[in-house]
Amino acid sequence: MGSSFAFPLSQGTRPARHCKTSFGARDFGGFQDCFFRDRPMDTARIAVVGAGVVGLSTAVCISKLVPQCSVTIISDKFTPDTTSDVAAGMLIPHTYPGHVSQGRGFHVLPGEGEGPDASWHSRSSALMLLFLLPCEEGLVCFPFHHDRKFPEVSPAMLNYTPIHTQKQWFRETFNHLFAIANSAEAGDAGVHLVSGWQIFQSTPTEELPFWADVVLGFRRMTEAELKKFPQYVFGQAFTTLKCECPAYLPWLEKRIKGSGGWMLTRRIDDLWELYPSFDIVVNCSGLGSRQLAGDAKIFPVRGQVLQVQAPWVEHFIRDGSGLTYIYPGTSHVTLGGTRQKGDWNLSPDAENSREILSRCCALEPSLHGACNIREKVGLRPYRPGVRLQTELLARDGRRLPVVHHYGHGSGGISVHWGTALEAARLVSECVHALRTPIAKSKL
Secondary structure, eight states: OHHHHHHHHOSSSSOOOOOOOOOTTTTTTHHHHHHHHTSSSOOOOEEEESSSSHHHHHHHHHHHHHSSEEEEEESOOOTSGGGGEEEOBOOOOOOOOOOOOOOOEEEEEEOOOOOSOOOGOBBOSSEEEEEEEETEEEEEEEEEOOBBOOOOOGGGGGOOOOHHHHHHHHHHHHHHHHHHHHHTHHHTTTEEEEEEEEEEOOOOOOOTTTTTSSSSSEEEEHHHHHHHHHHTTTEEEEEEEEEEEHHHHHHHHHHHHHOOEEEEOOOSSSSGGGGTSSSSEEEEOGHHHHHHHTTTTTEEEEEEEEEEOOOOOOOOEEETTTEEEEEEESSSSEEEEOOOOOOOOSOHHHHHHHHHHHHHHOOGGGGGGOOEEEEEEEEEESSSSSSEEEEEEEEEEEEHHHHHHEEGGGGGGHHHHHHHHHHHHHHHHHHHHSHHHHHHHHO
16 A cells, blocks of 8 residues: 555546656655755654545644644545545544543654564653553653653553543534534535434434534434334434535645645655655555554455435435435435445445445435436545554664554544644644754654
């Protein structure tokens, strides 16, 4: 994998709005001279790898929250050729494993010439930093020096995200998009409110999901409403937001360029290719992190959807399992879907399409009259939990701070702004460390 999600190219070509390079795998010298010739010496050079909704939103947040920095987006694919462009974009959170606290910290991986791999808890940091561990009472803070060892914390804890954190990410994303929906930018950004129903064939264990007080007008469906769905016994009615990425991603790109950022079309096969042209790298490469971060925990979950013309459909309908859904948008209605773990196939499957249409017509019989059916396929980047963490790469005495921000699975759009804000805060910590004389000498 390269620096972005895999997704079949759509018809047509993208206008040449990005810089393209033919530098060798290790040569960013010409790029460095071109882009940073006039920058102040204390400007932090930040590269964001990946141009889906996670990468672009992270770049915008960094530009807003981190002073005196330059931001460059680097990816081999930009909109409309990303996985985010396939996503239906409905803000209904995917629940990540959240019953164990999530460790968060800064660690060094030994590289070439750095000696044998140490155990996870005995790796040493090259900086004086803080190790933060969330617990029920709040954040436990462990200060340590560059020659001290980390507190002994199970790495398995990194695979879990507390429910309160997931709710915060969703609330921050909802508030961000709600503000856009209520502005003159709503049309250009592709963000609008939509009401509908989530229905269940049996009463769920949690009748009130953790996000119920974030969406608008959440309530239990009435018996009269449930008559529309005779195979279902329980339902929830609410209003949420729809974020249509074919419009939203260009809108984000415009803001990045407006703040002085750059777009670079380039495949990255090794994060070290970005050294020394950049001071900090933010890895938003999704499935590309299997190669770029050596993360074997991330894997594809294939999603196939249909985009149809059915303008009479105005309310969303979602089966509680999340597998079958009808999401109306501004230009088409999205019908879904599939959830095929470990499947890398990007070609539409005719049998999948027939099954999707059959399931959706069972929920909304009027869809038998839908026309102009188009098939779309994307690979969701799944892992046990979102990886939102700083790592200091080390090789031959060199140091490269990397902020990892990937692994959102099917929930990326629902929490993208909240996790981007957290990633920007991690970048800010790295920039502060770089500007601290003692820490800078270590780097």
